[in-house]
Amino acid sequence: MFVSLNWLKQYIDIDHIDPEDLAEQISKTGIEVDGIEHFASATNNVVVGYVESCEQHPNADKLNLCQVNVGDETLQIICGAPNVAQGQKVAVAKPGAVLPGNFKIKKAKLRGVESNGMICSLQELGVDEKYVPKAFSEGIFVFPDEVEVGDDVNQLLNLDDVIFEFDLTPNRSDALSMLGVAYEVAAILDVDVHLPQTNVSTTAEKAEDKVSVRVDAPQQNPYYGAFLVKDISIGPSPLWMRNYLMAAGIRPINNVVDITNYVLLEYGQPLHAFDYDQFGSDQVVVRLANEGETMVTLDEQERSLAPHHLVITNGDKPHALAGVMGGADAEVTDQTKTVLIEAAYFDPKTVRQASSDFDLKSESSARFEKGVDPNRVRQAGERACQLLEQYAGATVLDGVAEFDQLDKQEKTVTIWTSTINDRLGTNMTNQEVADILRKLHFHFHQEGETFNVFVPTRRQDIHIFEDMLEEVARIYGYDEIPFTLPQGGSQAGGLTRRQQLKRYIKRFLEGAGLMETVTYSLTNEERINHFISPEIQSEVVSAVPLKMPMSEDHSTLRLSLVPEMLQVISYNLARKQGQLAYYEMGSVFLSHEGEVTKQPAEKERVTGVFTGEWVSHPWQQEKKLVDFFVVKGIVDALFYSLNISVTYKQTKMDGMHPGRTAQLFVNHRPIGFIGQVHPKQEKAYDLNETYVFDLDLDYLLDIHHNAPSFNQIPRNPSVTRDIALVVDQSVHAGDLEHTILTAGGELINDVHVFDVYQGEHLEEGKKSIAFSIHYQDPNRTLTDEEVESSYQAIMDAVKEKHQAVLRG
Amino acid sequence: MKERLQQLEKEALEKVKQVTSLKDLQDVRVSYLGKKGPITEVLRGMGKLSKEERPVIGELANKVRQTITDAIDERKAVIEEEEMERQMEEETIDVTLPGRPVRVGGPHLLTSIVEEIEDLFIGMGFEVREGPEVETDYYNFEALNLPKGHPARDMQDSFYITEELLMRTHTSPVQARTMNQYQGSKSVKMICPGKVYRRDTDDATHSHQFTQIEGLYVDKNVRLSDLKGVLNRFAKQLFGEDREIRLRPSFFPFTEPSVEMDISCKMCHGDGCSVCKQSGWIEILGAGLVHPRVLKMAGYDPEVYSGFAFGMGPERIAMLKYGVDDIRHFYTNDIRFLKQYHQA
Numbered sequence A: 001m002f003v004s005l006n007w008l009k010q011y012i013d014i015d016h017i018d019p020e021d022l023a024e025q026i027s028k029t030g031i032e033v034d035g036i037e038h039f040a041s042a043t044n045n046v047v048v049g050y051v052e053s054c055e056q057h058p059n060a061d062k063l064n065l066c067q068v069n070v071g072d073e074t075l076q077i078i079c080g081a082p083n084v085a086q087g088q089k090v091a092v093a094k095p096g097a098v099l100p101g102n103f104k105i106k107k108a109k110l111r112g113v114e115s116n117g118m119i120c121s122l123q124e125l126g127v128d129e130k131y132v133p134k135a136f137s138e139g140i141f142v143f144p145d146e147v148e149v150g151d152d153v154n155q156l157l158n159l160d161d162v163i164f165e166f167d168l169t170p171n172r173s174d175a176l177s178m179l180g181v182a183y184e185v186a187a188i189l190d191v192d193v194h195l196p197q198t199n200v201s202t203t204a205e206k207a208e209d210k211v212s213v214r215v216d217a218p219q220q221n222p223y224y225g226a227f228l229v230k231d232i233s234i235g236p237s238p239l240w241m242r243n244y245l246m247a248a249g250i251r252p253i254n255n256v257v258d259i260t261n262y263v264l265l266e267y268g269q270p271l272h273a274f275d276y277d278q279f280g281s282d283q284v285v286v287r288l289a290n291e292g293e294t295m296v297t298l299d300e301q302e303r304s305l306a307p308h309h310l311v312i313t314n315g316d317k318p319h320a321l322a323g324v325m326g327g328a329d330a331e332v333t334d335q336t337k338t339v340l341i342e343a344a345y346f347d348p349k350t351v352r353q354a355s356s357d358f359d360l361k362s363e364s365s366a367r368f369e370k371g372v373d374p375n376r377v378r379q380a381g382e383r384a385c386q387l388l389e390q391y392a393g394a395t396v397l398d399g400v401a402e403f404d405q406l407d408k409q410e411k412t413v414t415i416w417t418s419t420i421n422d423r424l425g426t427n428m429t430n431q432e433v434a435d436i437l438r439k440l441h442f443h444f445h446q447e448g449e450t451f452n453v454f455v456p457t458r459r460q461d462i463h464i465f466e467d468m469l470e471e472v473a474r475i476y477g478y479d480e481i482p483f484t485l486p487q488g489g490s491q492a493g494g495l496t497r498r499q500q501l502k503r504y505i506k507r508f509l510e511g512a513g514l515m516e517t518v519t520y521s522l523t524n525e526e527r528i529n530h531f532i533s534p535e536i537q538s539e540v541v542s543a544v545p546l547k548m549p550m551s552e553d554h555s556t557l558r559l560s561l562v563p564e565m566l567q568v569i570s571y572n573l574a575r576k577q578g579q580l581a582y583y584e585m586g587s588v589f590l591s592h593e594g595e596v597t598k599q600p601a602e603k604e605r606v607t608g609v610f611t612g613e614w615v616s617h618p619w620q621q622e623k624k625l626v627d628f629f630v631v632k633g634i635v636d637a638l639f640y641s642l643n644i645s646v647t648y649k650q651t652k653m654d655g656m657h658p659g660r661t662a663q664l665f666v667n668h669r670p671i672g673f674i675g676q677v678h679p680k681q682e683k684a685y686d687l688n689e690t691y692v693f694d695l696d697l698d699y700l701l702d703i704h705h706n707a708p709s710f711n712q713i714p715r716n717p718s719v720t721r722d723i724a725l726v727v728d729q730s731v732h733a734g735d736l737e738h739t740i741l742t743a744g745g746e747l748i749n750d751v752h753v754f755d756v757y758q759g760e761h762l763e764e765g766k767k768s769i770a771f772s773i774h775y776q777d778p779n780r781t782l783t784d785e786e787v788e789s790s791y792q793a794i795m796d797a798v799k800e801k802h803q804a805v806l807r808g
Numbered sequence B: 001m002k003e004r005l006q007q008l009e010k011e012a013l014e015k016v017k018q019v020t021s022l023k024d025l026q027d028v029r030v031s032y033l034g035k036k037g038p039i040t041e042v043l044r045g046m047g048k049l050s051k052e053e054r055p056v057i058g059e060l061a062n063k064v065r066q067t068i069t070d071a072i073d074e075r076k077a078v079i080e081e082e083e084m085e086r087q088m089e090e091e092t093i094d095v096t097l098p099g100r101p102v103r104v105g106g107p108h109l110l111t112s113i114v115e116e117i118e119d120l121f122i123g124m125g126f127e128v129r130e131g132p133e134v135e136t137d138y139y140n141f142e143a144l145n146l147p148k149g150h151p152a153r154d155m156q157d158s159f160y161i162t163e164e165l166l167m168r169t170h171t172s173p174v175q176a177r178t179m180n181q182y183q184g185s186k187s188v189k190m191i192c193p194g195k196v197y198r199r200d201t202d203d204a205t206h207s208h209q210f211t212q213i214e215g216l217y218v219d220k221n222v223r224l225s226d227l228k229g230v231l232n233r234f235a236k237q238l239f240g241e242d243r244e245i246r247l248r249p250s251f252f253p254f255t256e257p258s259v260e261m262d263i264s265c266k267m268c269h270g271d272g273c274s275v276c277k278q279s280g281w282i283e284i285l286g287a288g289l290v291h292p293r294v295l296k297m298a299g300y301d302p303e304v305y306s307g308f309a310f311g312m313g314p315e316r317i318a319m320l321k322y323g324v325d326d327i328r329h330f331y332t333n334d335i336r337f338l339k340q341y342h343q344a
């Protein structure tokens, strides 16, 4: 909403206030002023001039040589505008004037002839092209005859105006009118509001004799008033009205259209003007459209109507889509003599539906959608009649033909000073509350601290105590409310154990050298099918797609964090960043239904992606690319630090390298995977060798328990036995380790691989794996016999289970 | 014999003085003090001495042996010291060469901001709550006083999955869920950070996915002045003690009154500059007193309980605090961006 301060001055006295200060106060009190624009800034050297003569320039076909009387002198001015003519009153920038854009006017010679100034177009005076009336868009502006030669053009054209741009919240539709704004500003400044006058000369003829109104859908249209205005002479509207409309961002058309627009802005009440002679009957019938009915709207589009659309008809055919757009047939034209002015209250939802069905948003529909002031509907019609009488030479027929079932009652809301103070933390007195209500121009009955407030119907947003609390608070001033801290029982805030652990895991991975990413949950429908961890894959029935995605790339909820993270790697590689290790914590979304009807399961994962050099220390000849075991080392350390034991099993899964991928298990439950991205996928994402891990974070958090109780630090030495076992290539170290641990008994406190060998001195298809086995009893020294018997048990077991032989 | 011993002592001490290596020193030790050395030899010849001379010579021989031993030990310490010095001289390295790099990772800027804000509110007695990102229409809208057909639903055009399910457009549903769970049985003091989604085309200031932190405090006698106090503490801790806050009226369907909180501009301290669009203030968050209908729907009697709620965007806060100029930086995860913010 654009608010012209010059226009606003018609209703309230704001002459003594600096516009910037006023904007600040309005913003702080209720409505955000998003912009302050000085309409146009010409100098005081632009005046009204009378073109005494206009002849062709002796040396140029397209130029005119004009003698222009500017009051105190007559200036010879050369003008190139096609519409300049003798007898016009025009805007003259005298030598010394500076026009917008710092365009200085000087005496000059054009093709040998002297020119002492410039006759201006509105654009040259700083008016935005889009507001310039069509008649003047290609040339200079011509004043109506009643202006005086020598008068200041700034004032005449309202060029000194300041325009506020309001950023209105949806509840403040009352400020979609100049009167509403006037009440708002009046409350802030504590001043009176002067309402416009609506009286017309009475005639014997009555509107009701010429037109009748019938409403068949009172719920959608509780009030319809038809005013009749005859003997209209269509022409330009008065200059001041054109100025205000331009300031408000509306292009002037002719007096009838301009007056309906002016009243729309003044009262916030949309009006519609029909050409009465083209209406086709003397009755207005408002009804819901019939199935299959069509009408041609003003924009010459044929519209197919549905039974929830409200139409204004002549008893037979529709002439308007109520509150949204008029029809082409009864449009006001230059030939129009008699006008039917519609002032109506249309149900907000009905208008919103129609405006959205046809994608027609207008100043009118915007106001009906929010609900107009029931007490201003008829007033606005009367105001339009008064202006038509005054500025279109028209005769207004007496009264109005109307249908009226509209509730115009003011709502009552009760407020109490003590409750207000309790909610705001203030110490207002009854007198202060009463003062605020008076400033708001709200009527009320007061008994002690109890106020029965009659909420004016212009404030459709106020229904309950809290709404009034806001009114009182904002006029009292939020700055005046003290700073306090809550008095309630002091709760201990904090993170839950899960939340703490999540932070711990984040810090752990960061300490291990990983950088955190945050990627999108919505991903590409095609990418979604890869890298799904086996335990997710076995559970998911369908992915969760959006009903109406904005783009293919963000159309479906992810089933794995890996695809978007690989995208991040790809993005960085393309920018020559090759040493990358990322982790992310986030949810995947899986539905247990074929077609999603219930909230999907949201499972939290912790995922890592790696590529490039892991260690890069060239001058000491140390350089290591990320490989499976770098990633596994990090994952192992994470599990170690969480005190959770994990096992790995070779696996094959979509998107991953078939020989370099493992599934992870905790307590025999699958909890994720680790491995190299499949070379095909690496190619598809434009990656080098890339490794990932993806873990079921929810489960880790679920099973984690606090650190175990204290274990005695062993006093006795441990015993170490090394064995090198020769086995088939296909035997896994992990399986051997498992066998050793099981067979070796409780005295073993650690087993680890220290060498893997294949090649010379070994049979084809065989490999040797060497283990270091540590024995320890915390309480005593072990005997050789104990260790020996465990060692024998291990040898028997590996021989039997894995056909292992001791390496000679 | 006496002369012989004194001669040996003199000779030995002279040699010890001249020796420069441990090996030579050992040779000296062996040659004078060894079993075949001259002192042993002298002692062996003692049998020829008289009874009176024997102890005198014996004592002298021991003394000479001790003097030589001491001299050798002393010399040994000096040579060892010199050798160590020499060795360390050889071991000298160029300390300006680069160290073996340790990988340094770090949190995403959004995590840092969210955790900072979490800790700040935890310090004021708040809990941290989380909730689903795919929400029901009921919790995302209806329970927050946004019934179907409410015009304010236009304000946050959403990603729907079915008629009844959508990507949450704010984290307020977590508040509604928490209150609903307690059914008016106790006070609630919580913040809920999380991802939210809106139908926006990604550009410098919009993102279809972003982060929100909402807060809620419901108790008996919660006042707007409490909201002001809590937000003031938050703003000063996060942005600096010299920053001021102010509240302006606004509109949210789930609060009444609704306010917007501004902080004074860091650049101009309230005088007006291009950063704050000449106003001297920068908009930070929305807040208000919980709408009685929201309380009632969750089983809280608005006659007994009142509360305040607030909501903020960590991206916006990070952008203001660190001067990040494009919201897309948070989601492209350019390593060169992330690295700028992972130091303490």
Ligand SMILES: [Zn+2]
Pocket: B265, B266, B267, B268, B269, B270, B271, B272, B273, B274, B275, B276, B277, B278, B280, B281
């Ligand atoms: Zn500033």
